Amino acid sequence: MLSMAMLMLSGNLTMQAQNDVMLQAFYWDVPVDAETNNGFWWDNLYNKASEFKEIGITGIWIPSPAKGNWGIYDMGYGIFDHYDLGNYNQKGTVETRFGSRQELESMIAAMHDTNNGQPKVEVYADIILNHMYSSEEDAEANPAVKEYVFDEAFRNGQQYVPYPTNEIKWVIEDAAAGDYYIKFKGFYLDYSVSYQERAYDIQIDYNNSGFGSSYSWESEPNNGNGETNTFPASGETVRAFINSEGDIDEFKVTAPGGKDIIIQLTARRQSGDEWQWADQTHGFYPSEIWHNGQNLAVNELKAITNTGISYINHTGTGEANLTWDYSYFHPVDENDWLGNWGSGDEIITNTKGFGNDLNTFDPRVQTRMNNWGEWLSDEINFDGYRLDFVRGLQEEYVANWIANLPPINNQQRFIVGEYWGSASSIQSWVNNVATNGADADAFDFPLKSTLTGMCNGDAGFDMNWLNHAGMIRNGDGNSLPGTSVVTFLENHDTGKEHDKWVTKDWHLGYAYMLTHEGKPCIFYPHLYGVTLVDNHDASVQIEVPASLKEDLKKLIFIRKTYLNGSLSVLSESGNPYPSSDTHDVYVARREGNNSKGGAIVVLNNSHSDKGLWVDATPQDWSSWTNKTLVNAFDEEQTTEVFGDGRVWVEAPARGYAIYVLQEDYENYNDLKTITSDNSLINQTSDSDNKSELSVFPNPVKAGQSIQVTGTFEGAVQIQLFDKHGRMVFNQKEVQPAGNDLCITCPGINRGDYILSVKDSEKSESRFISVQ
Template sequence: MKTQNFIKLFLFTSYLFFSSCNKEDQLIENQENVLIEQNTSLKKGLAPRAGLKSIGSGVMMQAFYWDVPAGGTWWNHLNTKVAEWSNAGIDAIWLPPASKAQNGAYSMGYDPFDYFDFGEYNQMGSTETRFGSRTELVSLINTAHSNGLNVIADIVLNHNSGGDAEYNIFTGTDTWTDFQPASGMFDRTMYDFHPNDYHTNDSGVFGGFADLCHHKTYVQDWLWNDANSVAKYYMNVIGFDGWRFDYVKGFEPWVVKSWKNTVGGFSVGEYWDGNAATLDWWAGEAEASAFDFACYYRMRDAFEGNDLTRLNDDMLWKRNSTGAVTFVTNHDTDEIYNGKMLAYAYILTHEGYPTVFYRDYEEWLDKDKLNNLIWIHNNLASGNTTILYADNDEYVARRNGYNNAGLIVYINNSASWQERWVETNWSSTTIKDYTGHSGWEPVTQSDKWVKIQVPPSSYTVWSVK
């Protein structure tokens, strides 16, 4: 009897041991698979990738909006768009956060849970993300690359969501800081969030979510340092080419700098602030680009407030033209309803790296007119900018050219035709309006002055014929 009980106990203990080992083996296997994938990808030379357009040579497309259709169809939908966008002059597409978030198939990705689940693990109520499967994401990226487009990943590093409750010795309460993702990659506990044994907090907490502590070596290693880090996996395995960092007010600029310096790739931060000097400070500290919220707010003041003199005000592109990513609207901002095409005429003729919003391009505005402005940006808009005139209704600026003739842009926010004498880059030269809004083809005087015109609530862009 004792022998039988001993045998039963031995078998039960062996079952528990091997069951535990199997789970650990599965996690190890997941991580080994990641390294195998990554080493294979590195051998294929995916970073850097040849044949892609130079980021900043064209225009970025924000390839989503808030609450795009759920159901796992978005990656496949975009796959049908990228060839047309490339032909129009787009050089990069910015995708929404691609990994599994707390709300699973309903999430827009800004509540990240498992950075290594791109729609392949059954967790958070779904296998696919809102946008589709990992296979569909990789297919989209491959199609974009074959059309010369860079692919920008939206990265949420400030906060995480979806962890289980654990008793937190630093708060004396239960906190949702126990993260054990199905990928087996980047488990997290109370020690990896604020407060912890390193410090109480960093720059900012978002929405009450668990706030990652980037000063922890473990967190840095998983996010960007290690061979199987989030950054290296996104770039070398999935195929992303650059980064849009979400809510960078929530952590210090050195985080973006360290990430970028470790893995490379174009980097732009969402530092939501209308002060151009503050944006310039952040871009300098992070050694990255920043979205030009100062430009966004001044355009909103100008076109919604019917005062184009606001375009004289300080903006990031005026301080740091190579570090400014300009935009008219995005998935988070209020709309510029009046004069939105005028705002696009502004950013697509001025310095900075302009972004076009998916719904503006595909649904709300005149695609032909936007394509015309993209062509103008890519072919005529070079050199520094000189503002020639501004009042409540009219704005005229000159791009002085360095690899082409440059241009004159004339924006009219009034209800009637306007005409104005302006000083151009060209002496005794025939010029024309490249938008087709004016049929004039005037000849500049020997002193480079010429009269140009613009229709009501419209714009013209002039250059050498």
């Protein structure tokens, strides 16, 4: 039933113009003034609200707004306090990296402002449902982790993955004076490789010394039963190895009494002379601690983890005062476990990939996250959400979270999930979330990969590879409908790793995305010419040309003006000639909307101007035979569809062209002048405006007379523009009768319009509402 309803809905939508361009409104390491704890990214977006509206951006995806564990530096994914949006002094700062809660709310209000006929820009927050980060101030005793380690990560006879060795502090509180014999064991280690891969640091503080930097080496044999190394001094480090399977390393410390014994272990590897960091799932732990004939590891020893999280008192509307403890995070009890990263891109619910992995099977976790989603929607007014790392969550949990959100206009809020994986995994995720009762889109990672190949490649990239690229056109049974897919060319993650970058000819990728099905998501640095910097090596950079912005504006104009519905690849199915040139030239026809008949898009990745003969009309599509097509950006450039249905279309070297029906043609440059000229909006919203122009009645119905009163010099031109700046009515040489003009409201859709009145002296405008 659900899929039937969705199909019917999308059927109706194809009649509308495509008004669905999303912007990822951030990138990795956006600027911040960390010296003064001042984030200004929300302010930056606030200042761009009118430009987003003008360009035709309809939704922005913003970073996770909640306070992160790394305070002013945190890009949001180190989420710490869900209800601190930059208004509580925690983690060393009130503001987040992006600004204060007030700045966030002002920005959202500017995006939502529809006064004077401005379009609304929806705001989608990045949401982390998988994990939470914390630090030493959140330390607590964790009996579940102690048990898990002492079971060496075995559950019901099966080996699972250790809790990270370095995230546990082992403590005997208030240790009595005397000798302690501490035995260390290793587990989950590879004995087929050199012992140097099984190295670890032992740090012991038994005298309130803290930990210093001096170190020494273990001396075998130290396997217990009298073979003991004396630990050099409180706070020092011993470098040791589990030399072979079954090796035990024993150390003696002499406690002064009345102080804690604190043990910290870190997995290492030795490579030549270098003592390196190792995978912390190499398990090491103090398996026995003997004192006066008693093994204190059994009862007195505590495993301390940073899972005891509490916050400054919250006072705002709807803000929960939460505390968390180990029982909310994997592993929670004797039946729980931690998994690894899997062998492919399958769902991994219990993997401690980022911070503390929330036990998303716990109804308490589910309730807390659901309440948070409601609060973000009702109190902060987010329109939708981008869900981070959904690979770490069971689909049922995600679906319940989505379904619990308060609807907008009786509809579920927009959701897109980050499933970085293969087409089949992405498809199953979307379908399984739907089966569990929620509608989530997914990012088209496979398409990103193909488009990157096209932009960066030259002759080596075969344009036929576009024919079934991405999720929507997937020909292997793993496709998704365009209404379930968000397409993108780069995101904050790929944008910080140079091996994933698009490094040239971005316009080719965007020409594909913005003319094709799916909801296109533009990357902020591409719109604003921000240089990308590799996260591992800041000397590796790629400059994004500022000229790309004009391409993006043109392509959004094409999308909104001419396109909707399905697509057919003419360079695949339309008898292309010469067929060998399909290696270089890709041609597709996209259906239109209720006022325009669609377009043909041509992409050429060769280094010379090139074209193809194609059949303009796919089977069962409206016939373009004997029609004249024009270049959508140059009315003078035409091509005829012949009587047999063939048409010649071409695009410049490493470029794109869009062909539309001559009768549909709209001059992009005219519209650009209007849409990029804010004077229309400024005039009408300017309270000092001395104009006498008045319009009656307002609102007005189609077919009804409109009386415009003002002072006019000679004949007048009257135009109506819709809120995207598109002209819908144009009447020249209207003769005023004194101070009055009378026109008939044309048969246009309900909505807000700008009425422009021009005479030989001046141009004035008013917003009118058509009902």
